[in-house]
Amino acid sequence: MFITHHMLIKREAMNTGVIVLVTGWNGKSAHVELSNGSTISIKASHRPKLGDWVVEGELSTEL
Numbered sequence: 001m002f003i004t005h006h007m008l009i010k011r012e013a014m015n016t017g018v019i020v021l022v023t024g025w026n027g028k029s030a031h032v033e034l035s036n037g038s039t040i041s042i043k044a045s046h047r048p049k050l051g052d053w054v055v056e057g058e059l060s061t062e063l
Contacts (some may be wrong), residue, residue: 014038015057019048
């Protein structure tokens with residue numbers, strides 16, 4: 001299967017959103033649900049809070 005540019009953009013969009021639920025955190029990563037319905041794992045050295053942003057699969061450090 002070939003991965004197209006469109007598929008990559010769609011995947012990145014699915015990994016971007018506001019955290020609405022934190023289902024797990026182990027000190028290194030967190031399992032979160034985003035406002036777009038996606039459930040993903042992210043690197044997180046601190047426990048993410050509801051309302052934090054995930055941009056392209058990474059916890060945002062912007063205020």
